[in-house]
Amino acid sequence: MRLNKIFKNTLLVLAACLVLSACATKKEVATDIQGQMQGDVYTGTDTVEYLADGVPDRVFFATNESILTTASRETLRAQAAWLRKNPNINVVLEGHADERGTREYNLALGERRANAAKDYLMTYGISSDRITVLSYGKERPVDSGSNPLAWSKNRRSVTVKAN
Amino acid sequence: MIKKILILLFIIIPINANALIEVDITRGNLNPLPLAVSPLSIDEKSRKGFEKILKKENIGSEISNIVENNLRISGLFNPLDKKAFLQAPDIANLKPRFEDWNLIKAQALITGKVNYVDDKLRVEFRLWDVLAAKEMMALAFTTVPNNWRRVGHIISDKVYERLTGEKGYFDTRIIYVSEEGPKTQRIKKLAIMDQDGANNKFLTLGNELVLTPRFNPASQMVTYLSYFKNMPRVYLLDIETGTQEVVGDFPGMTFAPRFSPDGKKIIMSFAKDGKSDIYTMDLENRIVEKITNHPSIDTSPSYSPDGKYITFNSDRSGYQQIYVMKNDGSDVKRISFGNGLYGTPVWSPRGDLIAFTKLHKGKFYIGVMRTDGSGERLLTENYYQEAPSWSPNGRVLIFYRETKTNSKGEGFSAKLWSIDLTGYNERQIKTPTDASDPSWSSLLSN
Numbered sequence: 331m332r333l334n335k336i337f338k339n340t341l342l343v344l345a346a347c348l349v350l351s352a353c354a355t356k357k358e359v360a361t362d363i364q365g366q367m368q369g370d371v372y373t374g375t376d377t378v379e380y381l382a383d384g385v386p387d388r389v390f391f392a393t394n395e396s397i398l399t400t401a402s403r404e405t406l407r408a409q410a411a412w413l414r415k416n417p418n419i420n421v422v423l424e425g426h427a428d429e430r431g432t433r434e435y436n437l438a439l440g441e442r443r444a445n446a447a448k449d450y451l452m453t454y455g456i457s458s459d460r461i462t463v464l465s466y467g468k469e470r471p472v473d474s475g476s477n478p479l480a481w482s483k484n485r486r487s488v489t490v491k492a493n
Numbered sequence: 494m495i496k497k498i499l500i501l502l503f504i505i506i507p508i509n510a511n512a513l514i515e516v517d518i519t520r521g522n523l524n525p526l527p528l529a530v531s532p533l534s535i536d537e538k539s540r541k542g543f544e545k546i547l548k549k550e551n552i553g554s555e556i557s558n559i560v561e562n563n564l565r566i567s568g569l570f571n572p573l574d575k576k577a578f579l580q581a582p583d584i585a586n587l588k589p590r591f592e593d594w595n596l597i598k599a600q601a602l603i604t605g606k607v608n609y610v611d612d613k614l615r616v617e618f619r620l621w622d623v624l625a626a627k628e629m630m631a632l633a634f635t636t637v638p639n640n641w642r643r644v645g646h647i648i649s650d651k652v653y654e655r656l657t658g659e660k661g662y663f664d665t666r667i668i669y670v671s672e673e674g675p676k677t678q679r680i681k682k683l684a685i686m687d688q689d690g691a692n693n694k695f696l697t698l699g700n701e702l703v704l705t706p707r708f709n710p711a712s713q714m715v716t717y718l719s720y721f722k723n724m725p726r727v728y729l730l731d732i733e734t735g736t737q738e739v740v741g742d743f744p745g746m747t748f749a750p751r752f753s754p755d756g757k758k759i760i761m762s763f764a765k766d767g768k769s770d771i772y773t774m775d776l777e778n779r780i781v782e783k784i785t786n787h788p789s790i791d792t793s794p795s796y797s798p799d800g801k802y803i804t805f806n807s808d809r810s811g812y813q814q815i816y817v818m819k820n821d822g823s824d825v826k827r828i829s830f831g832n833g834l835y836g837t838p839v840w841s842p843r844g845d846l847i848a849f850t851k852l853h854k855g856k857f858y859i860g861v862m863r864t865d866g867s868g869e870r871l872l873t874e875n876y877y878q879e880a881p882s883w884s885p886n887g888r889v890l891i892f893y894r895e896t897k898t899n900s901k902g903e904g905f906s907a908k909l910w911s912i913d914l915t916g917y918n919e920r921q922i923k924t925p926t927d928a929s930d931p932s933w934s935s936l937l938s939n
Contacts, residue, residue: 432836445767474902
């Protein structure tokens with residue numbers, strides 16, 4: 331009887347371990363997707379295009395935020411260096427929001443994000459005359475998905491050559 | 494673009510009957526009033542006359558169908574099956590046999606007659622109280638035959654008003670944004686239709702992105718946002734002439750426009766250097782006034798019907814909330830304090846409520862609250878919905894709803910929906926394409 335009970339308990343523990351390890355595996359898969367996001371800011375490169383070698387064209391934002399991340403500042407410094415080397419090129423900064431907000435607020439938020447990028451470029455010596463800000467709000471997503479990863483790709487400011 | 498529509502309306506018999514029927518539209522109406530809409534009777538000569546011009550076999554039946562449909566979608570009335578009617582339309586219009594109508598449980602009866610007179614459409618109709626065996630109302634209209642749908646809407650409004658004690662909202666139009674194409678590259682056009690979805694017309698071609706059209710409550714002018722030449726600016730459109738003009742001369746994006754209740758001003762946001770503030774422009778003298786001055790985002794302004802106050806959306810507290818201020822920008826008060834984010838406040842034309850969009854725990858709600866923020870009531874919950882616009886009587890809200898896409902990013906759609914203040918009567922409004930950003934006009938006739 332006693333042995334039997336111990337055996338039963340062991341089985342229960344084993345079963346619990348199995349359940350736990352299953353959970354752990356699931357979590358890993360989730361982290362893989364999360365591997366393209368930090369917090370809820372997109373850190374992947376799927377949608378990124380390049381203005382020149384080593385000069386990514388876009389920066390990403392957290393939900394409802396327009397604060398530049400460390401990676402965003404690095405991208406914008408590369409853009410500023412490229413713009414200084416190419417003084418005849420003007421740019422449009424296109425600010426975007428994800429679909430999880432009201433249209434009018436998102437228009438304002440897109441403008442605020444593009445301006446955050448503009449301000450940073452200006453502190454690195456790019457004249458405001460060379461920069462136009464254009465907000466699209468949530469009107470031009472790059473990813474049509476309805477999930478956190480898609481939304482993170484859509485919260486962006488994209489630097490586009492104007493000429 | 495759209496010809497000025499004139500309708501001649503004259504009352505033939507003003508009646509002062511003490512009706513027993515009354516419809517309470519403030520409560521959830523789970524027992525809509527049963528009523529019978531008898532087809533409008535028509536003589537053979539008139540029937541043929543209209544068949545020739547309007548290509549409709551029986552214009553009397555067509556008009557009564559419009560009335561029946563309007564009353565049904567209001568959620569307050571239950572139009573009974575015509576097959577159960579015992580009395581012929583022409584005789585019923587002269588003198589209903591009330592016991593017959595009582596037998597099929599109709600509490601009210603609508604009868605009428607259509608005539609073709611001097612190339613004009615003449616319609617008379619009567620509303621009867623079946624239980625009291627009395628005539629409640631009798632009216633006649635004469636108009637050009639092409640206005641036949643509007644006659645149906647006007648009759649619906651008169652019946653609604655007589656039975657509920659409040660103005661109707663059927664002789665109205667909806668302006669909205671028609672949407673087509675993939676989610677990442679939507680083609681958007683301004684479109685207009687009757688409140689019941691008929692007479693849909695496109696007002697722009699889709700060459701540039703257009704958003705948020707709003708009617709002038711005092712006329713058939715529209716203000717909206719256009720990305721013409723990639724410069725998002727507020728425009729004014731005269732839907733009768735098709736004339737368009739940009740509103741003001743702002744060095745940046747203007748958006749979120751609405752008219753003042755008297756139609757003389759446009760109120761909107763202007764975004765510059767990451768800040769959005771609220772401005773007004775007087776359409777007569779072109780004077781621009783800055784109403785808010787704050788480093789936050791201030792947008793989605795909407796006047797109270799007396800023009801003395803403005804409700805708007807701001808993130809000055811850190812997140813999107815709803816505020817009310819005096820029309821000069823003074824005395825700013827936050828009114829939304831519930832959990833979640835609040836946007837798109839719109840003042841009811843009755844003045845008593847503010848409708849809004851709320852985002853809470855990943856769900857979007859359309860709701861209403863009193864103008865001091867008390868009495869918050871959520872009417873509908875969904876994956877995504879926003880931008881409520883009031884019916885002119887302040888009883889129904891129209892808004893748009895978007896669907897969630899699948900794992901491949903497919904299955905996106907945007908549709909117009911309406912819900913009444915009770916929250917029970919929710920309906921999709923059919924449009925030829927996907928649709929968003931609806932705005933309800935005032936009553937075309939008064």
